[in-house]
Amino acid sequence: MTSPWQMLAGNLAVVALFVLAWAHARFWLRGVPGASRAALFGTVMGLGAVSTMLMAAEIAPGRFLDLRLSLVALSAFFGGPLAAAITLVMALTFRVVLGGVVLPAMVTIVAVAAVGLVLRQIVRRGAITPWHALGLGIATAIVPSTSAVVQQAWTMLPNLVPLAVLNTVAIFLAGVIFLQARRFAAERDLLAAALAQSPDYNYIKDQHGRFVAVNERVARLHGFANPTDMIGKTDFDIATPERASALFAAEQSLIAGRETQVELEELLQDETGAERWFTTAKVPLHGANGDMIGIAGVTRDITADRQLRQDLIDSRNTLSYALEEMSDGLAMFDRQGNIILCNDQYRALFPYTSEVRRPGANLRDILQEVVKTGEQLSIPAGHEAAWIEQIIGNLHSECEEEVNLFDGRWLQVRTRPTSEGRTLVVVTDVTRLKNAELALHSAADQLKHLVRTDSLTGLLNRRAFDEAMETEIARSARTAAPMSLLLIDVDRFKAFNDEYGHPAGDDALRLVAKHLRGSLKRPADMAARYGGEEFAAILPDTDEDGAYLVAEAFRRSVADAKLPHRGSERSVLTASVGVATYMPDNLHRSAAEIIQVADEALYSAKAAGRDRVFGTRVAGKQRRYGTHN
Template identity: 45%
Template sequence: MDLIWHSLIGNLAVSALTISLWVHVKRHLGDRLLPIKTVIFGGLLGIGAVATMLLSIEIRPGVYFDLRSSLVGTAALFGGPTAAVLSLLPPLLFRLYLGGQGALAGSMALAASALMGLAGHFWFRGKAVRLWGVVLLSCGIAGFTLLSLQLIPDIASQSAWQTVAMPVCLLSFAATLVAGYFIVAASKEASEREIITTAFVQTPDFAYVKNRKSQFVAVNTTTATFNGFDEPGEMVGLTDFDITDAERARQLYAAEQDSMENRRSITDVEEMVTDANGEDRWYSTSKTALISHEGEVIGIAGVTRDITRDKQIAADLRESRNRLSYVMTEMADGIALFHKEGTLMFLNDRYRDLFPLTKAVRRPGMDLRDILQAVQDTGEQLGLPDDRRAWSDAAMDALKDGGNEQIQMFDGRWLNLRTRPTLEETAIVIVSDISDAKGMELDLRSTTEKLQHLSEVDALTDLPNRRTFDSVLSREIARTDRSGTPLSLLMIDVDKFKAYNDAYGHPAGDECLRTVGRCMKEAVNRPMDLAARYGGEEFAVVLPDTDEDGAYHIALTIAKRLRDENLPHGASEKGRVTVSIGVASYCEGQHQRTAIDLISRADQALYGAKAAGRDQVNGRIHPEAVEMARPKPPVRCRL
């Protein structure tokens, strides 16, 4: 029993030695091609497997026990098919050479170990092998080793199980686990070391390490290339005296020695250096002393950055700020920068001057709500709404959503406030004095209103003109046609007006027309009604929602008011100025209405009034014969 344990522990030592040897070989191989490393890995573990077989113990004639399967399975797991074949062939051939009763079982165990390792390899393809995969492989190899022992006669007995099977299985598990663990750990260490090395070599800054004598021990590619070397290794052993002028080298050497002597770091030291092309460039350098585990200073590490572009950007930024400050000071508009929560962050003098009554509170750090309260207290802004809280909330919302507002100041000035949010949770407020533009706008609006009035109103009578009449009548025709409400129209003509002009002159004729227009205005006083000059001595009245009886009553009222004016008219048999009136109506519920039809019917009624002797309404009733206060018989709507 002791002999078996001693032999297997010797196997375990050989396995560990083989793995250790591979770790060192791999470290020296460095960045060589992966296939080369795979071949060496598989071959080395195959030789190790044979070495374990040389230390195996023969329990029965032709039956040998060792830990060769552990190395074969490990090679397959970490190296793949190539490593599996290279590690499998040497021990397999050697076992077949030894022959004996256990040759078949031993060969099967080797092949099974390789297959289990390959299964794990393909499972982790493209990824690093994890420790739990090693544990599974260890269990698989130990289990299959136990199974293969059952195939050998006399080994499956209880006593043989205790003396042989249990040690073999346990140490097979341990050998595989130890081998896999060291390879995983070594791979992780190598990966981390490669990352650190790559980062050092490929960093765009100048990185370097010097020994206690300020000689370069390691430099990155950037440092080597800048100093004219093809490979970083060419600078190893050199000093600054070999790559720069003597004066600068002395300064660098003195600073580094002082840093190492006093264990002080050199931080962000800026200097300007003229490069090989004669251009001045700026560099920032930081260095720190390197201290060993024993507490001794063993060197210094440094990083130098080219900050020429940063210096230029900083200079451009200062110049831009100076220009911006000048422009903002001299510009005609006021500018203020608010945080979205309402804090005033920046303002120019023009912004403050545009608000003389609240100038004192408009300064950085003040809250917009306090500024608005001051505006309210001083009465600086006119036309503030009654709901001051809603006004203040709207101003705060504008900082987030933007807005445009025109306000009138206490002194008559008009200001335009444009608020524009930015991406930095701030809002820019631009204030412009638009008093002159506002005055021009108001003048233009007044002129526009006057022109519109002139285009819609008859200049002589101050009544709406023919254009307005046509528009209103067309609108009311459409509206009442939809609603089915009544609509009436009066067509009015001044009797013998040409004779009046000939007898009294055109100025008197104009005054006569103005009198007729005034009488119409006095009789037609509902907002919806329209009394208009139709043309020449003709007038018209549109009466929405008015039936024929109502229209007839208004017509009589107009005629009576004109008679009451008692304008003399010697050329008329009436002896005074009179009018003839035609009435036409659409009754309630009547549809398919048109302006042409209504005007035509009113004209026909007007002609009837004139034919009946003038001073008539529809030629049926003489106004003088009707008492206005007496109820009138209903007039039937003519369809």
Template identity: 40%
Template sequence: MESPWYSLMTNVSVVAFVVSVWTQLRDVFERFGPRAVEAGFGAVMGLGAIATMLFPVQFAPGIFFDLRACLLALAAFFGGPIAALAALIPAIAYRLWIGGAGAPAGMVSMTLITLAASFGHLALRRHGLRIARWHSPALAFATCAIGLLTIAFVPIDPGASDWVPLMAARTVLLFLAVMLSGLALTHDEELRTARRENQIYRQVIDELPDSISVRDPEGRFVIANPATATLLGVSSPKALIGRPGAELGIAHPASPPHPGDTHWTFQQAVKRPDGSTSWLQTLEVQLNDQSGRPEGLITHNRDITDQKHLELELDERQRVLAFAMAQMTDGVAMFDHSGKLLFCNARYQKLFPLTSDVRVPGANIRDILTAAAERREQQVGSSPADVAEWIDEITESLHHDAEEEVHLFDGTWLRVSTRPSPDGVSMVVVSDITRLKRTELELLNVAERLREEATTDALTGLVNRRALDQRLEIEIARSLRSDTALSVILLDIDHFKAYNDTYGHLAGDACLKAVSQCLGQVFRRPADLIARYGGEEFLVVLPEVDAETAYRLANDYRELLAALALPHQASEFGRVTVSLGIAAYAPGQTDRSAIDLVGRADEALYAAKSGGRDQVSGWRRRFDVVPRSLRVVH
């Protein structure tokens, strides 16, 4: 029989080996997901438990002690219920197989330890806590305590004197094995978490559109993201590593502007490889080691070249504007601290035609404003209280920097600027900004027209494809919320290319207009949307309209167009005809999308074309039985 001490040390070696093997195998299991990791962890720990039972300390026939509890506790606590089962089942099965008087107590001990460790795992998960290092000695204590409690059920001869020191040694080794193995697994998990976080940080940095880099105190690049490589005109971030920033036109890492500063910003000009100059807004953050000594800089660069150009352009425009204002003839007036008009030029009087006779030196500002209100030169309210409040407000503004825009009775717009001086005299400059105001209104009108043109087909005046796509998505969402029907009609002018070849493109444009005007006569509801889908195709969106109604409306339109009898020599019908395809969503139908609905209408249109043209066809697979009114109509 082997020495019990040899068996115990062999058990310790097995535990260390199994934990080491798992740290190497875990990466393999992680490829298959977290459940595979738990099951694999439990299986490895279970096999390790069986391995410890191969080198037991035997006190009596059928009574064995080993460190299997260590691996079972680790499996349950670190892996959870799945790992616990994967470890416990093979360990119990093996213990049953080898049998002996101590088998029942051994299985109870294994089960209790696994349950206790699983409970600890679930308790941590329930409270959203992660396994910390101090949990390992706690787990070791609980494992040893349960193991000692179950010894009472083991049939050991009380007269044997050598089992007490062996049991004490086994308990100490079990405590150390659980604690040290737990610390090793905790450390491994911390390393993996740090690695995952680093990978996430690296991916975030690599995906940032701005340049992020780290340089050492000598200015050499240590880390750089792709945006930095693009900014500096190199092939990849790897091409920057180890190169001084000065070679690429980047300023050497600066010292903090003020002692104690940890970050600072500045602007710098960088020469690109193509000879052009870029402006960068640079943020530098000092990177210190654990002792607080600087060991590099984290640099964030943002390309502000366009902003710089805009600033220069803005400065130039401001200079031009200042020159233009200096050449303008503005009205100028000066009032004293009591509001008496001291001076005014002729332009000032001319800008106020209805009160020019009272705007003379010596007049008080209150008298001038009273005349302006009485003669309705300005709209200031109808009640005497409103007029009095307005006069008080304007009089008080003489003592403060103020600027306002005044709208006169004849549509003229004036900008009135007030600048008081320290001696109580206020200068008022009045500028005619009517043209500027009109330009502003014109720009607003132009913007509105551009918005309309962006969503309108120039030839037919209908909604264009771009606006249609947006509106159709809205109608799909609305019909889903309200659980209502939604139908679309896709129509195509038959033999339109032949029409253009026969009558010319101008006639083709007139034909498109006639077809679109007919659409407006049939689909007249405010909710109906008529759009030019492309070329000679049109699409009609009909909210809250079922397939039956859509068919009826489509045939009404086909008959209306037929009544126009637009000649078409290249058509078998001798007139302009259209083929129409219909698709609809019924109430209760939740699987809806614009692509699917238009695709079905396109299939229906193809069926109408294949069936001989000048007809209406629907997406037949939508219905098990197609009503007669929904069948192809000629």
């Protein structure tokens, strides 16, 4: 007589058969919708349950021992309500056919399905592990035992022990198998998705060069609508004989171990017919026993990278050409003040320090060499260290400066910081511009002097006199200082011109200007030709006594020159002088007022017989003075 253990061992083989069948079929059914896949799962588990019942051991009339409950529990736990319902219907129906309606057995089957669904609901938010399968097996084993106790079928309990053990073992092992199948399927799905969706051209070949897997990009590149259409083909089916032979030879060397990797850059046509650059990398594939079983290849479109590389080369060549041909010196410094690059012109502009101005040199070392050699003339003596620190501090600031070198050349140094923390320094030789600027300034000064100077006498002209008067009036009023003005007229000058001619008259005016200039002893005193034969002198910080002495010295020097003048009362050229003075107590001053007062004093000198000095204060307390000859 066959023991229950023997019968249940056969049942265990049936359970294993159906579990393994589903585990293998699951990968091929990955594209089936979830509900349909659950229905198929429930059907397979139901067939397994029916098969176990066909091999059940009848231990009493209408009582059978088998492992149907393990398949029902697995269907509910791994398949869900739909799968559980299908398995239940199949199991219950066959149980009725097999032994009639046995309510306890049918209740037990339903209870096991309920246990599976409850446990599924408990763990559905987490990842299912083998421990959950073990728990399901134990729970399933408890249900029939509980049913026997409820029915007080004590004689059944000894037979339920092997049933409980094998149910637990079957469910645990089936759970492990299902979980492994799920993991393998997920990994295969991930690899398949990576292969299909990769932006590169991916493929796998066996040791004979036949394609065993390709992605869509490879298929489209070779004119196939579906990647499966390429399976089994070789390069001889999709490429020219010459190219196919070369590829095959390289791959065979790779498989034979003579090469560890094959890398190749080629100009090929893509799926649109456009020429593009591709790079291909191939690696050998080894089986579990270490034997070479094929190769894996990845081809990548590097057209953009190659163009970028070419653009970089062109840009570098263009930059090198520009650096060589430009007239300016150029240098790039990093954050620490080290030269990154510089052209020959930059070094040539600094003859004494050209050897230290090279990539890698630090600005501080360069400046110390500048100080040592005296290359620049503008370095403040005794403050060389401070000068170096100032230049270094300005390196990362936008600025411009002009540098005067030992050989007379002028350089303009422009500093431009970049957003990356570097600094571009551009040096231009501006010697010609600087010389032109200096010449322009000199010409401007000369022009300014000519505009302010009387061309005949070299004294200030009337316009310059008026400007000087306004300035000095304002200054003396602000400082409460005395100020005097001399107005001078050459006596009988019209008669002199008539007698001796205009050239002689010009000589006479130059003589008077010379004596007037010689009479002014202080740098602040100003002499001007007021108009025709009239002259004027502005005497800042000079009171009436000082003004009189200056005027009298001038009058006497002109007379002592004894320039013949037959039309004059004294037979020599003479001059009359009117003097006006603002004293410190008079702060309400104007140029018109002092000129008027001086003019009145001049009129008095001429009226008194000429060759005289007459003076007076402006407003305030009047004091008149003069000379008599």
